Amino acid sequence: MGYKFVENHEGRIERKINLFEIVLLLVGIAVIVVGAYAIHKQFLLDGYLSWGLLQGIFLWLILLVMLILAAIMENVKEELCIVIKEHIIETKLLREETSLMKDAVKRKK
Known part of the structure; x- marks a missing residue:
C-alpha cells in the first residue's frame, strides 16, 4: 500500500x-x-453484573485496545517512511560533499 505525501505551501510534508x-x-x-x-x-437480560457480562466487557475492551494499537502501528509505519526518505536524501548529500572534499584535497597536493 503506497503512501501519498504532499508538500504544502509552507514546505511541510502532509x-x-x-x-x-x-x-x-x-x-x-x-x-x-x-x-x-x-x-x-x-445487562438488561441478566439484570445484574454477571461473570459472563464481565467477561464480555473485558473482551470488548481488549478488542478496542487492539484496534487502537493497529492505528498506532500504521502511524508509526508512515512516520518511518518519511524518516527513511529524509535519511536517503541526507546520505546522498553527504556522499556528494565527501567526494567534493576529496577532490579539494587532491588539488591542494
Whole structure:
C-alpha cells in the first residue's frame, strides 16, 4: 500500500489518508457501537453484573485496545517512511560533499 505525501505551501510534508485507515476507522466505530449495544442488551437480560457480562466487557475492551494499537502501528509505519526518505536524501548529500572534499584535497597536493 503506497503512501501519498504532499508538500504544502509552507514546505511541510502532509499525507493523505489511505484505504487501510478508512477501513480501520469504520471497523472501530462498528466495534464500539455493536459492542456497547450487546453489553447493554446482556445487562438488561441478566439484570445484574454477571461473570459472563464481565467477561464480555473485558473482551470488548481488549478488542478496542487492539484496534487502537493497529492505528498506532500504521502511524508509526508512515512516520518511518518519511524518516527513511529524509535519511536517503541526507546520505546522498553527504556522499556528494565527501567526494567534493576529496577532490579539494587532491588539488591542494
